Each structure stands twice: as structure tokens, then as C-alpha cells.
Amino acid sequence: MRNVKGAVCIKCGAEFEAGDDTYTCAKCGGILEIVYDYDYIKPRISAQTFANDKNFSMWRYMQFLPVGEGARPGPLRVGWSPLYKTEALGKTLGLENLYIKDDGLNPTSSLKDRASAIAALRAVHAGKDTVACSSTGNAASSLAGAAASMGLKSVIFVPERAPQGKLTQLLIFGAVVVSVKGDYGATFRLSARAIEKYGWYNRNAAINPYLSEGKKTVSLEIAEQLGLAAGVPAAAHGAYGFTAPDFVAVSVGDGCTIAGVWKGFKDLYAVGLIDKLPRLISVQAEGCCPVNRAIERDAPLEPMEENTLADSIAVGVPRNGDKALAAIRESNGITVNVSDDEILAAMRLLGRSAGIFGEPAGVTGTAGLIKAAERALIPHDALVVSIVTGNGLKDVASAQKAAGIAGGVKPDNSNEPKLIRIEPDMDLLTVEFAKRGICP
Numbered sequence: 001m002r003n004v005k006g007a008v009c010i011k012c013g014a015e016f017e018a019g020d021d022t023y024t025c026a027k028c029g030g031i032l033e034i035v036y037d038y039d040y041i042k043p044r045i046s047a048q049t050f051a052n053d054k055n056f057s058m059w060r061y062m063q064f065l066p067v068g069e070g071a072r073p074g075p076l077r078v079g080w081s082p083l084y085k086t087e088a089l090g091k092t093l094g095l096e097n098l099y100i101k102d103d104g105l106n107p108t109s110s111l112k113d114r115a116s117a118i119a120a121l122r123a124v125h126a127g128k129d130t131v132a133c134s135s136t137g138n139a140a141s142s143l144a145g146a147a148a149s150m151g152l153k154s155v156i157f158v159p160e161r162a163p164q165g166k167l168t169q170l171l172i173f174g175a176v177v178v179s180v181k182g183d184y185g186a187t188f189r190l191s192a193r194a195i196e197k198y199g200w201y202n203r204n205a206a207i208n209p210y211l212s213e214g215k216k217t218v219s220l221e222i223a224e225q226l227g228l229a230a231g232v233p234a235a236a237h238g239a240y241g242f243t244a245p246d247f248v249a250v251s252v253g254d255g256c257t258i259a260g261v262w263k264g265f266k267d268l269y270a271v272g273l274i275d276k277l278p279r280l281i282s283v284q285a286e287g288c289c290p291v292n293r294a295i296e297r298d299a300p301l302e303p304m305e306e307n308t309l310a311d312s313i314a315v316g317v318p319r320n321g322d323k324a325l326a327a328i329r330e331s332n333g334i335t336v337n338v339s340d341d342e343i344l345a346a347m348r349l350l351g352r353s354a355g356i357f358g359e360p361a362g363v364t365g366t367a368g369l370i371k372a373a374e375r376a377l378i379p380h381d382a383l384v385v386s387i388v389t390g391n392g393l394k395d396v397a398s399a400q401k402a403a404g405i406a407g408g409v410k411p412d413n414s415n416e417p418k419l420i421r422i423e424p425d426m427d428l429l430t431v432e433f434a435k436r437g438i439c440p
């Protein structure tokens with residue numbers, strides 16, 4: 001990997017080679033960060049490099065990824081998810097330049113496909129035939145799908161609360177699924193012991209430093225897509241047509257995603273493809289917000305209970321917490337905590353104002369953006385991106401709550417759509433429409 005210098009511990013600064021067995025720091029046990037040779041990368045990329053590349057996936061950014069020259073990625077098309085300018089939603093929030101990055105349209109319907117694509121490729125390189133991880137759901141299904149596409153076996157550990165939609169995906173992909181009676185912490189510990197015992201390739205994001213490198217491709221795409229987008233103010237465009245947003249809203253659980261988002265923008269800045277760095281908006285559920293709490297209190301991370309319906313970010317002991325904290329602080333970021341009701345409301349608003357269907361954890365970033373806009377924390381003319389990290393079909397039960405048809409909080413607004421159950425009678429339909437103020 002000519003583009004990679006090695007790995008460095010973010011805790012003690014120890015340096016290591018970037019090999020197949022390079023996971024955590026051998027000296028202090030800290031999390032490692034992959035270090036790139038930007039002097040090597042910079043002359044190998046240009047505007048023409050990307051203009052000529054017809055591979056519209058995360059692999060168009062090979063120079064920024066920890067894979068060797070000639071590496072053969074799996075067949076699934078991961079990445080290059082759409083970036084939408086959402087004018088109706090922006091108008092509602094008082095934001096003139098609001099974009100939504102819909103990563104729920106990846107192969108297994110979540111941003112974590114980006115990390116799992118790297119994991120599967122590196123597992124093959126390491127000569128492993130089985131990959132494994134613990135997950136609250138999305139990392140699990142993404143790994144199982146990536147493994148299946150490359151002829152690998154997968155063993156997945158999930159807490160018993162994992163939604164049925166995600167469990168079903170795992171089984172369809174042929175994974176061995178271990179449902180653990182306990183929280184994510186207990187699930188992670190059991191998976192770590194099993195992975196060590198059986199010698200599987202370890203996809204756990206807190207252990208494997210390569211996975212946030214896959215996640216960072218969402219930022220590379222955002223900057224390139226903004227550079228191509230009509231309607232972005234001319235003054236915002238950086239070198240080579242790449243454009244850095246002013247703010248990026250991210251749902252935060254384990255911390256790996258927000259760390260990856262920040263790493264992606266820093267990579268672009270280091271080689272001159274963008275001329276500024278965005279501020280991150282770190283959004284967590286009120287019932288499980290250890291990362292934001294540490295920032296707000298300027299204190300070390302402390303465990304929290306996992307009290308939120310947003311299962312994919314219900315992580316009481318963030319394994320990538322140190323990287324997440326560094327990303328928020330370095331970016332002069334904003335922290336926002338949202339209630340489950342605010343998350344459900346964001347699901348409705350995003351669906352009805354932008355036509356995007358996100359799961360609870362997937363829209364938590366947008367829920368935080370809504371709250372930040374209401375508090376006037378974001379200038380009205382700022383260039384803002386909110387990342388939707390997972391599709392709503394992942395957790396239909398929560399979507400039904402958001403829609404008010406399964407024990408959720410029913411909207412007070414009489415103009416909200418209602419589910420109408422009726423006999424096939426036009427007169428009855430006319431009456432029902434009249435009751436609800438519906439005027440076809």
C-alpha cells in the first residue's frame with residue numbers, strides 16, 4: 001500500500017506498520033489511526049482524475065483507501081449514494097442551502113456498507129474465510145451482505161433487541177446469527193472472545209482501524225457531489241470543483257461514523273481538494289448520549305444506559321469514543337441531543353418534505369439539525385449537509401410509530417395524513433374526506 005505510511009495510536013502516539021493483524025496499540029491498547037502519504041497521493045489525483053472515472057462507487061477514491069494496488073473489490077456497488085438539495089425541508093427550517101445525503105440506498109440499506117466493503121476485501125487479503133462482528137443491526141447486515149457477495153462466511157453477534165428487519169437480512173444473507181441476552185456491551189465482549197478463539201477476521205469497528213476508512217468515503221462523495229451540484233453558491237467551490245459544506249450533521253453511536261466523516265474531509269483538505277473544513281453537528285439520543293455528554297461537560301467518557309428506540313446508535317460504551325471526541329473538538333463542532341419523539345418527528349418531516357425514508361438512527365442527525373436550526377445555531381445561508389445513515393425499512397415497527405398507526409405519538413396537526421379504513425363506497429369516502437378536511 002504505497003499510499004499508506006502506517007498506523008498511529010491516538011492515545012500514546014506509538015507507530016506501527018499497517019498489516020493484516022494491525023488492530024489496536026500493542027503498547028497501551030489504544031485505538032489506531034491509519035496514516036496516509038499525502039505527498040504520494042497528491043500528484044496522482046486531479047480534476048481530470050475524477051472527471052474521467054466512470055466507476056461511481058466508493059472505489060473511485062482508491063488513493064485514499066487502505067487497499068493495495070490491484071485490489072479487487074466485491075461486486076456490490078457501495079457508495080455514490082444520492083445527495084439531494086431539499087428545498088421544501090430547507091424552507092421549513094430556514095436554511096437556504098440544505099442537502100440530504102441518503103446513504104440508506106446502499107446495497108444493504110445503510111452507510112455501514114462502506115466499512116464492511118473494506119472489511120471483506122481485507123479479510124480476503126488476509127486469507128480468512130470467515131468474518132465476524134458484534135452489532136446493534138446495521139453493521140451486522142452490511143457485513144453479512146458483503147461477505148456473501150465475496151464467498152465468505154459470516155458470524156454475527158447482536159443484542160436481543162435488534163429489530164426483526166435487520167435479523168431477517170442477516171439470515172437471508174446466510175450468516176450465523178448469535179442473539180445475545182444483554183446490551184451491546186455484553187454482545188461486544190462475547191464477540192471479541194469468540195473472534196480471538198476461532199481466528200475469524202474482526203470487523204468490529206472499535207478494534208479494526210480500517211473500517212472508518214471505508215466510512216470516510218461518504219465525505220469524499222459529499223464534497224465531490226457538492227462541487228457538481230447546481231445551486232451551490234459559486235463562492236463555496238474549492239479547488240478542482242470539490243466543495244466543503246459549512247456544517248455536516250451526523251448520528252452518533254459507537255463514534256466510528258463521525259470519526260470517519262471527519263477523516264474524509266481532512267484527507268481532502270490535506271491534498272488541496274477543498275480549502276476549508278466543515279463543522280460537525282454530533283447528534284445523539286437523549287437516552288444514550290455518552291459522547292455528547294463528555295463534550296458538554298468537558299469530562300471523560302462515562303457509560304450510559306441504552307434508552308432509545310434508535311437501536312443503531314444505542315451504544316452506552318462507545319468503543320470509538322476517543323476518535324469521536326477528537327473529531328467534534330477539532331471541527332469546533334456542535335452537540336445536540338434529541339428525544340425519541342423528536343426522532344420520530346424527524347422521520348415524518350423528512351419523509352413528507354423530502355421523500356426520504358430513514359430509520360430512527362438514520363434520521364437522528366436530521367433531528368439534531370432541526371433542533372440546531374430552531375436554536376439559531378446555524379446561519380440561514382450556510383451550506384449544510386445531513387447524512388441519513390439507514391433506510392426506514394430496517395425498522396418498520398418504529399416507522400409505524402412515527403406514522404401514528406402503532407402506538408406512536410399521533411400528530412396534533414389536523415392536516416396530517418390519516419389512515420382511512422373504509423368499505424368500497426364512494427359516498428362513505430366523501431364523508432370521510434369531509435371529516436378530515438381533505439379536498440381532492
